Amino acid sequence: MTLFLAASSIGDSxxxxxxxxGWDPWLFLSQVISFLIVALALRAFAYKPxxxxxxxxxxxIAQAQLNxxxxxxxxxxxxxxxxxxxxKANAEAQKMIDEARASASVVAERKQQEAIVAAEQIVAKxxxxxxxxxxxxxxxxxxxxxxxxxxxxxxxxxxxxTSDDQRRLQEEASRQLA
Amino acid sequence: MFRHRLFFKSGALFLxxxxxxxxxxxxxxxxxxxxxxxxxLFQLGKLGVTNSMLVSWIVAVAxxxxxxxxxxxxxxxxxxxxxxxxxxxxxxxxxxxxxIGNQLVRKTFWFFATLFIFIxxxxxxxxxxxxxTVGWGHHDAATGVFHVDRPLLRGGNADLNMxxxxxxxxxxxxxxxxLQANGVGGFLKHLFAPKGETSGPLKLLLIIVFxxxxxxxxxxxxxxxxxxxFRLFGNEYAGEVMLGAxxxxxPALSWLLPIPFYFMELLVGLVQALVFMxxxxxxxxxxxxxxxxxxxxx
Numbered sequence: 001m002t003l004f005l006a007a008s009s010i011g012d013s014x015x016x017x018x019x020x021x022g023w024d025p026w027l028f029l030s031q032v033i034s035f036l037i038v039a040l041a042l043r044a045f046a047y048k049p050x051x052x053x054x055x056x057x058x059x060x061i062a063q064a065q066l067n068x069x070x071x072x073x074x075x076x077x078x079x080x081x082x083x084x085x086x087x088k089a090n091a092e093a094q095k096m097i098d099e100a101r102a103s104a105s106v107v108a109e110r111k112q113q114e115a116i117v118a119a120e121q122i123v124a125k126x127x128x129x130x131x132x133x134x135x136x137x138x139x140x141x142x143x144x145x146x147x148x149x150x151x152x153x154x155x156x157x158x159x160x161x162t163s164d165d166q167r168r169l170q171e172e173a174s175r176q177l178a
Numbered sequence: 179m180f181r182h183r184l185f186f187k188s189g190a191l192f193l194x195x196x197x198x199x200x201x202x203x204x205x206x207x208x209x210x211x212x213x214x215x216x217x218x219l220f221q222l223g224k225l226g227v228t229n230s231m232l233v234s235w236i237v238a239v240a241x242x243x244x245x246x247x248x249x250x251x252x253x254x255x256x257x258x259x260x261x262x263x264x265x266x267x268x269x270x271x272x273x274x275x276x277x278i279g280n281q282l283v284r285k286t287f288w289f290f291a292t293l294f295i296f297i298x299x300x301x302x303x304x305x306x307x308x309x310x311t312v313g314w315g316h317h318d319a320a321t322g323v324f325h326v327d328r329p330l331l332r333g334g335n336a337d338l339n340m341x342x343x344x345x346x347x348x349x350x351x352x353x354x355x356x357l358q359a360n361g362v363g364g365f366l367k368h369l370f371a372p373k374g375e376t377s378g379p380l381k382l383l384l385i386i387v388f389x390x391x392x393x394x395x396x397x398x399x400x401x402x403x404x405x406x407x408f409r410l411f412g413n414e415y416a417g418e419v420m421l422g423a424x425x426x427x428x429p430a431l432s433w434l435l436p437i438p439f440y441f442m443e444l445l446v447g448l449v450q451a452l453v454f455m456x457x458x459x460x461x462x463x464x465x466x467x468x469x470x471x472x473x474x475x476x
Contacts, residue, residue: 021338021411022215026225031234031343038238038296039347043288046245050267051287053252 145177146170211419212310216337217328229329230337233309237300237334270294277456278463282355286462289351293344294455297335301414301447304333305440310418335414335450338407345403348458352465359466368465369395402461406454413450417443 017023150166161169216228248263256264270291275283303309313329334340356365370392372384421443424436 020214022213023338023342024226027216027228027231027337027339028343028346030225030227030231031337031340032347034231034234034238035292035296035340035343035347038242039289039292041242042245042292042295045242046249046263047267047288047291049249049252050264051271053254054264054268054271057254 142170142174142177146173149173212329212332212336212415212422214338214415216332216339217313219328219330228337228339229313229332230334230340233303233331234300234334234337234340237296237303241295241299266295267291274459278459279467282463282466285358286351286355286459289348290455290459293348293458294451297344297410297454298448298451300334300340301450302444304336304414304418305421305443305447309333310422333414333418335410336418338411341407341411342403344410344454345407348406348461349403352458352462355462356465359468365465402457406457410450410454413446417446 146169149172150161150169153165153169154161216230218226218228219232220227244259245263248259252260271283271287274287274290278286309331310329310333311326312331313326315324315326315328317324356368360368370389372381372388374384376384417439421436421439424439425432428435
């Protein structure tokens with residue numbers, strides 16, 4: 001009973017407050033509907049498109065950052081590759097230079113040896129030719145000397161020398177010349 | 179703590195407005211303050227269309243039209259109305275996200291953002307000259323001044339029907355979000371179950387204490403719509419009363435005295451919109467968040 005009276009008293013107070021402040025169930029319902037219309041209309045037409053655009057923009061920025069990072073990484077890799085290629089090319093070039101140097105040295109040595117051999121051959125041939133020339137000259141000289149000795153002897157002695165005398169005198173002159 | 183301080187401040191403002199400012203105005207000019215209830219303009223069946231409802235509808239239509247214009251041709255690089263709307267929506271989203279978290283804001287943003295935007299522009303619309311001063315009235319033969327008895331327009335949130343409507347919608351949504359986050363069992367556990375790890379007689383004691391505290395929590399939850407709606411109504415009505423009083427207290431300075439209070443009311447309109455939205459967001463966060471270690475269960 002007390003509970004019922006208390007509830008009734010609270011109900012009266014609530015009604016009095018509602019009346020004082022102009023609270024009315026129909027007006028309340030109307031405002032509920034108004035606000036829900038605004039909220040749902042804004043949700044559909046105002047928030048979703050904007051939030052979608054913001055999300056797209058965030059995705060684009062994230063993608064751009066990702067791409068930039070990827071490009072940076074690719075650039076670093078390219079630089080690394082470039083350095084490696086350059087180092088490899090340098091090494092190969094150095095190797096080629098070394099090889100060329102070595103090869104040039106071998107060729108120079110070979111050519112030097114060939115030149116020495118050729119020079120020696122030329123010298124030998126020259127010596128041979130000189131020796132032959134000397135021998136020929138000596139032979140002519142002997143022959144001339146022998147003839148001169150024979151002629152001189154014939155003139156000095158005033159006699160005609162035989163073939164044997166001439167041969168003997170020539171042999172004697174050649175022997176003395178040698 | 180923050181909630182209690184706000185409640186007391188706004189309650190004090192409301193009390194001062196209701197009790198003292200009408201007295202000032204009445205003493206100064208011998209006029210009654212604006213009535214607590216809105217005036218019915220015409221009837222639509224059982225539904226009476228009031229002057230505050232008219233302002234709410236105008237604001238609602240204006241906000242929807244502006245939002246529609248701003249988002250009609252969305253550009254990747256925003257400008258003009260789209261820029262402003264994007265700034266407003268993004269700022270609100272980030273602000274709410276920092277308070278209630280990434281998951282909850284996705285679900286609840288549409289409601290909290292609408293609360294803020296609608297309350298803010300309704301509050302500011304109530305400050306437009308003509309609201310409360312244009313309408314039907316009578317000539318005072320003694321002073322020769324025209325007094326408005328039935329204003330055509332009234333601040334939308336200076337109507338308890340509007341503020342209770344928003345609070346009631348929040349209450350229903352809060353309940354739905356609470357059940358979605360916790361389930362029925364989890365919701366009851368959230369209210370009545372003891373927190374912390376205890377054992378033995380202390381555990382039994384805590385079960386009894388938390389069971390009793392749970393009922394207090396239910397009373398507190400049930401009174402949230404009341405406090406939310408009366409706080410907003412009180413502040414907005416107090417603002418109207420104060421501006422009216424300032425306009426009448428010294429007739430020769432009626433063009434000057436209300437101006438500082440107009441700036442204050444601009445600030446109050448913003449703060450009240452923020453407070454209403456923040457309290458709703460925090461209430462939702464409190465029921466939807468889980469204790470550490472319980473997150474895996476949901």
